Amino acid sequence: MAETKTAAARGYDWPDEGELVVCTVTNVKNFGAFVTLDEYEAKEGFIHIAEVSSGWIKYIRDYVREGQKVVCKVLKVDKDKGHIDLSLKAVNEHQRREKIQEWKNEQKAENLLGIVAQRLGKTVDECWQEFGYDILDSFGTLYRAFEESVMDEDALEGEGFKGPWVKTFIEVAKENIIPPHVTIDGYVEATDFCPEGAIHIKEALAKAAMESDGLSVKVQYIGAPRYRVVVRAPDYKTAEEEIQKAAARVIKALTAKGGEAKFHRKD
Structure with missing residues (x-):
């Protein structure tokens, strides 16, 4: 992920060429659009009509309008003249x-x-x-x-x-702040053919479920004998560790009752 500069806080007066900047469109003309750079104390920049879109433009207002927030790439900065040339088409979605x-x-x-x-x-x-x-x-x-x-x-x-x-x-x-998280899943094949097998499977699957700060493990029914195990964690390493632990708890609980269980990381 590209680093965002807190321009005002760092004391940056001008953006760097090639930098992505958040702008507010202030004035739309037939030949282009004037904008202010939100991160640089509202310095003014200009998007030439050729830099608005890759295709042919019949009505420029179909692409930009006053008050709109846009992300542009800085093409050229002329501090002496106070000019900042920008491109809208150079930024992908x-x-x-x-x-x-x-x-x-x-x-x-x-x-x-x-x-x-x-x-x-x-x-x-x-x-x-x-x-x-x-x-x-x-x-x-x-x-x-x-x-x-x-x-x-x-x-x-x-x-x-x-x-x-x-x-x-x-x-x-x-x-x-809500911390970032990742979600991964796998599935357990669980079988138990004894008279109370369904109860044993339900109890074993319950061993997998858990929830704590920033971490959760849930079990979802796919279709017997398969059950999806979904882990939500702060990072992939933790998620992988927890899904293996959850599967191990299910396998241990079910085999203790005479059943069988196998874990598959991907469906």
Whole structure:
């Protein structure tokens, strides 16, 4: 994932050529569109009509309109003239969604820093000076620091940060950030031909299910004798470990009752 710069916080006045930027369309003309760069103190940029779309454009307003948020690639920056040339067509849909999400995340993170500042009895600027800039240097983005603090309470200290603000930072992170997660699945083939086999299978499958902070294991019926095991975890390594543990619990419980069970990672 491309790193998002908190431009205003870092003191960046101009974007780099090749950088993706979030813009607001302010004025649409027949020859192109003027925009402001949201991350650079509303500096003005221009998208020539040839950079709006790869195809032929009959009506430019079919592609851009005033007030619209767009993601553009910076083609050229002329600081002396104050010109920023941008391209809309050079950004694909995946890049657009990713950039918008990063931008939203960083906006949220800056709001959370405001909460941290309030609880510490400081101004936001004082927080930036005391630890904010250093957090950007260590984590790349402010949001990533909040996110990692939720997943690992020692993340900040692991980067060498100390002080009374650390505890408050973690508290605010936990109250407002939902940690990222991954989902994987596999399936168990469970059979038990004794008179109470159905009960044994149900009890064994119940051994797989669990839920704790950031981790869940659920069992879904596919069609006898197959049952899907779905694991939701913070990362793939943890998810793989937990799905194997869950399957092992089912196999152990069912074989103890005289039944059989086999686990398959993929259907």
